[in-house]
Every structure is written in structure tokens, then in C-alpha cells.
Amino acid sequence: MFDKLFYQEKGFFLQSFHPAAVLVYLCVFLVLSLLYENPLYLLALLFLLAFLIRGVDGMEAWEGFLKAGVFLMLMVMIINPLVIRSGATIIWHGPAVPYLGKLNISMEAMYYGAASGIRLLVLISIFCLYNQMINPDRVLKLFSRVAGKSVLMIALSTRMFPTMVRDLKRIKEVQQFRGVDFDEGSLWEKARKYSCLYNVLLLSSLEGSMEIAESMQARAFGSGKRSVYSRNMLRPRDIICTGGSFLALSAAIWGLRYGCGLYTFYPEADFLIKDSTTLIALSVVLFYLSMPLILNEGWNYCRFLKSKI
Amino acid sequence: MGTNWGFYTTLIGIFSIVLLMLGMEKKGELSTRQVAVIAMLTALCTAGRAVTGVGLLFLQPTMFLVELAGFVYGARVGFFVGAMTPLISNFFNGQGPWTPWQMICWGLVGVSGAVFGVIFPRAGNTTLTVLCFFWGYLYGAIMDIWQWSVFMRPLTFKTYFLLWAAGFSFDSLRAAGNLLFCAALGYQTVKILRYFRKKMDVQYLENL
Structure with a gap:
């Protein structure tokens, strides 16, 4: 039952990265999913993650992970509209309840609940990808030093x-x-x-x-200073992946400084796409983050690229 | 939207647990027996959390064991057993950005047991059971802080209270589970753990 949720060596290209490169890549994903507030950006991250998970043949495990997150998502989506009074578009005037006051459900509060739900799915998917893409033993060895x-x-x-x-x-x-x-x-x-x-x-x-x-x-454990031996090779694919992650992070921070990725829910929800910069900033970040996917395609279909990475 | 507290609380969680684990490991040497006992108790707690976590909802025979490990073996063993339990059992129950906060909470359970052991070395099973019962609620309250900061807006006491109230039944189940398991198994467990503590202590007779 649990087997599907765990790492399995399937021989995919996406599983052949250096553990440090994958960790950096997934950390950038984690940071971005927490920094971005625009639902469009969060959805884009979710789609990218879906493609990556498909790349490691982890769709079945992903389903299991998503099921686990649905309860938390529903809770957030129910509590938000109940307590938030800042929304301007009221869709239901409810009765007065002690402590909470009048129950007015606003469109914006429900919208925020839904956006939080997407963020939760992104967070869960990141950890699902981690479980599928990287051998936990190799990560542990990385920290053994x-x-x-x-x-x-x-x-x-x-x-x-x-x-x-x-x-x-x-x-x-x-x-x-x-x-x-x-x-x-x-x-x-x-x-x-x-x-x-x-x-x-x-x-x-x-x-x-x-x-x-x-x-x-x-076996002489603890008898003196322990020695460390590492067999992980740093290949061009790892450098490209790490470089892509850092570029994506810098592009995202640069974009956030100009408000790309931020979003106001209250009192009235903002436009999803304010202007063309919103889309440009998103595509730049997505491009850098798709490096492993591009390399994966190159590995499968381009013999030249395969010989170089 | 102002300060992104969800991001900061997650970062604080990650950094604190990394620093705590490094600090606990570096400060004085862990003996081989301590390492093996910590690993074994963690495996036992993990099995309790992962296996019964699915079947019995929140009634887990785990938190009391962490507490008692801290009470008998001291803060360091208690902390490590506590912190590593969610880390490993979440491979089964679902790993996520909540893991560092869970690790801190569980680690604190172990440390609180140790503190209790120092202040009241002769504490009986009843006192320990009461402490376990309170941890059932306290754990929920601390974990709600993370959830609240990431998923709720605005960050007011009211939203926190509602989130806490929504999870109250689960917290109660956890507290009840702790109470039952500690009351039923606590006395025997402390006895067994104390027996192995005697076995772990190695004293060298230098001037023989």
C-alpha cells in the first residue's frame, strides 16, 4: 500500500540529478509557492509540478498525496469566508452568531480560501515530487558530513x-x-x-x-574522527538545473519588487492579469524552472544534447 | 497583503529545527548505545504513529512514549526521539512544510519530559499522564500557529481561535489517546526504560 508513495529507482532521466541540485530546485519551488499570492502564478506552479511528476511516472502517488490534502483545504475554504469581513461583494447575508457577529459570506473571502487551497496543493505536490525524484539515502549521505x-x-x-x-x-x-x-x-x-x-x-x-x-x-564506531566518502558526480545537467533555479529565484524576486505575483483580495479582488508584465514575469520564471523538463525532453529526443549532459 | 508571515514562519521552523538538531548533536558526544536506543525508540514511535495514525485516527500510542523517553533518558534523547518521529512517520503520512514545526513540537514533548524528570524525579504515573494529556492540546495549539500563518488572512486572534476550534475535536482525541495509553502502559514503560538506562551507563574502573 505504501510502496507507491516511496522513491523507486525507475531509471528516469529526472531521477539522475545530483541530490544537492534537486534540493536547491525544490527549495526554490517551496519559496516561490510561499511568496506568490496571485492564484494564476500558483496554478502555473501546480501545472509545472504536474508535468514533472508525470516525468517520473508518479501520477498514482500524486493522487494519494492530493487526497490527504483535501481535508485541510476544505477546512481553510470554510473558515475563511466565515470570519473575514473585508470582502466587498456579499453573496449571502447570514444570521448573527455569538462571538463571530453577523455571518456575511463574501465572494472575496471564498476566493481567498480557494487560492489558499491551490497553495496547499502546490506544497503537497512539491513533497510528492521530492519522494519520487530523489533517493532519500543519497540526501542523507549529503548531510552526513x-x-x-x-x-x-x-x-x-x-x-x-x-x-x-x-x-x-x-x-x-x-x-x-x-x-x-x-x-x-x-x-x-x-x-x-x-x-x-x-x-x-x-x-x-x-x-x-x-x-x-x-x-x-x-566495527569501531565512535573510536575517532569519522571519514566521509562521496561518490556523487556533478554533471552539466546539475549545473544547468541549479543555475536555472537561482535564475528563477532572482527573476521572481525582481518581479515581486514590481508587484508581479502579488495580489490584493480585499476589499475587492484584483485583476488576475493586470498587464502584460504579469505574464512576462511569470513566463520568465516558468522558463527557468522548466530546465529539468527541457533537459528531460532533450535526453529523450536529441542525441546531441544527450551526449553533452 | 503586507508581510508574508506564512513564508517567515515556515523558514523559522526549518532553521530552528536544523540548529536545534545540530546543537544537540555537537554538544557533548552521544554514546553508541544512546545512538542505538534513540534509533530504536524512534522506530517504535514511528510505527505507532504511522500504523495507528491511519486506523485509529488520532489515538496514537506515541506521544507518551516520547515524553517518557525524555523523562527517563534526559533532554537530548527525548528531543531526538521526538524530533525524528514526525520526520520519519511523515514519509508514510505525508511530508510537507509542516514537518519542521511538527518536529519542534514533538522534540519539545521529549524535552518537557526531561525537565519534569529533573524537577520531580519521583513523579508517578498519574502526574506524567496529566502532562501527556495537556500536551495533546498544546501540540494542536502550536501546530495551529503554523497553519494559521500560512493559510489564514487576516491574522487576528479571532481567525486563530476559529482554526483552533475547528481542530478541537482532533486535539481532544489526541489528548484522550495520550491519557489512555499513558495511564495503561506508562508504569510498565518507565520500568523497562529505567532497566535499559542502567544497562546503558558504562562506568570504567580506571585505577584497578
Whole structure:
């Protein structure tokens, strides 16, 4: 069930980038999704993300991620119109409610709720793309130089997690063979049986951790300064991707200084496209952000480009 | 729209958790046994959060374990177990910009357990259960700050209160889950954790 949500090595070009390049690229995406307020800009980011996710064959996982975000999105969309009084176009005069006052639902407040919903989808999609595009182990290795022990602990517990679930099943089976029926009895009795299960799991896993510690010590862990070895290559594709990310960020900041990407919702919603600069600024940012997609197409269809990147 | 608080709160979350984790790691050496125990407890908490998170909604046998880990093993272990639990379990439940804030909150749960352990070393299970119960609500209130700053406008106390009220039932479920699990399993857990703390402490007899 969870397999689809995780990174799988599928041999796509988009999965072959240096982890640092992908991290920079996705960070720029994250910053832009938080800085932009114009719904058009947010939608454009969402579309670009959809193309990228399709490029790594992650549409199925994306669906799962989006489903998870719908509840939060609905909550934001309902609360916003209820509390915001700044909107000018009232579409429903509601009754007076204690503490909140008169419930007047305005068009602008609903609009803002919808725009926030799009932002949430963009944020979720960024992390979905992260899960599909980059091997978590390679990211961890990137940080092992600065925070070796934290990285080791994260890697260890990620590995331990499936073992834990397997252990739980094993202990349950052993108990069942000894005659414990987990489905029988009142709620209180069931709870007591499960609490025994938990105690055994805690004891056996902590015992296991002591063995791990001893085997780590036997392999000279913590005996001196640790050495770091990295096999990640920085190729032209990574430089182009990182360069594109920085150019996109600078273009976006430059645009934001002149109001491209900003938006006023209250008292009356602004025009979605104020003038041609709005579109030009958006296309420049999108062009720089599409670098990995362009390279992906080049890799698939242009032999010359393939030989160079 | 003025200052983009959503952006700033997310950045503050990311930087704080990175600095906290680096600081906690660099300040004094973590022993091999501590590393292994932290990893194992985190895996246990992750399993609790990810597996029951889907099946039992917010009734998770996790937060009390973080709290007790802090209470028995001290602030550093409590913090690491707490901070890494959402990081890893969110690979199953959905990673997002909320992760750093969740990490801070869970880390604080562990640290609060440790602080409690220093002030009241003889605290019984009832006291710890009450603390766990309060954390159920406090966690929701802190996480609402992030959500409020990113998705709500205008940023007034009223909008925050409404957001908090919308999540109140979930917070109550979490608090009730903490209360039940800590009341039922807390005593045994502390006993087991204390037993392993004795095993972890290595004392060298230098002048033998």
C-alpha cells in the first residue's frame, strides 16, 4: 500500500540529478509557492509540478498525496469566508452568531480560501515530487558530513521500522500459539492482551538496540574522527538545473519588487492579469524552472544534447 | 497583503529545527548505545504513529512514549526521539512544510519530559499522564500557529481561535489517546526504560 508513495529507482532521466541540485530546485519551488499570492502564478506552479511528476511516472502517488490534502483545504475554504469581513461583494447575508457577529459570506473571502487551497496543493505536490525524484539515502549521505550521528539515527530508524512491524506480527503469532485470543473478551480484556504485546515489543526491541550498539562498537564506531566518502558526480545537467533555479529565484524576486505575483483580495479582488508584465514575469520564471523538463525532453529526443549532459 | 508571515514562519521552523538538531548533536558526544536506543525508540514511535495514525485516527500510542523517553533518558534523547518521529512517520503520512514545526513540537514533548524528570524525579504515573494529556492540546495549539500563518488572512486572534476550534475535536482525541495509553502502559514503560538506562551507563574502573 505504501510502496507507491516511496522513491523507486525507475531509471528516469529526472531521477539522475545530483541530490544537492534537486534540493536547491525544490527549495526554490517551496519559496516561490510561499511568496506568490496571485492564484494564476500558483496554478502555473501546480501545472509545472504536474508535468514533472508525470516525468517520473508518479501520477498514482500524486493522487494519494492530493487526497490527504483535501481535508485541510476544505477546512481553510470554510473558515475563511466565515470570519473575514473585508470582502466587498456579499453573496449571502447570514444570521448573527455569538462571538463571530453577523455571518456575511463574501465572494472575496471564498476566493481567498480557494487560492489558499491551490497553495496547499502546490506544497503537497512539491513533497510528492521530492519522494519520487530523489533517493532519500543519497540526501542523507549529503548531510552526513555535517551531522553524521543525526543522519545515522535517521537511517537506522528508517531501516528498523519494517523490522518493528514484522516483530509485532511475530510476537502476536507466538502469543496466539500460546492460546491468547486477541479477538475474544471484553474491551478491557482485549486492551490487557494488547498491552502485554506492547511490553514484549518494547523489551525485545530495546534489547535489539543494545546488540546493534555492540556490533557498531565492534566495527569501531565512535573510536575517532569519522571519514566521509562521496561518490556523487556533478554533471552539466546539475549545473544547468541549479543555475536555472537561482535564475528563477532572482527573476521572481525582481518581479515581486514590481508587484508581479502579488495580489490584493480585499476589499475587492484584483485583476488576475493586470498587464502584460504579469505574464512576462511569470513566463520568465516558468522558463527557468522548466530546465529539468527541457533537459528531460532533450535526453529523450536529441542525441546531441544527450551526449553533452 | 503586507508581510508574508506564512513564508517567515515556515523558514523559522526549518532553521530552528536544523540548529536545534545540530546543537544537540555537537554538544557533548552521544554514546553508541544512546545512538542505538534513540534509533530504536524512534522506530517504535514511528510505527505507532504511522500504523495507528491511519486506523485509529488520532489515538496514537506515541506521544507518551516520547515524553517518557525524555523523562527517563534526559533532554537530548527525548528531543531526538521526538524530533525524528514526525520526520520519519511523515514519509508514510505525508511530508510537507509542516514537518519542521511538527518536529519542534514533538522534540519539545521529549524535552518537557526531561525537565519534569529533573524537577520531580519521583513523579508517578498519574502526574506524567496529566502532562501527556495537556500536551495533546498544546501540540494542536502550536501546530495551529503554523497553519494559521500560512493559510489564514487576516491574522487576528479571532481567525486563530476559529482554526483552533475547528481542530478541537482532533486535539481532544489526541489528548484522550495520550491519557489512555499513558495511564495503561506508562508504569510498565518507565520500568523497562529505567532497566535499559542502567544497562546503558558504562562506568570504567580506571585505577584497578
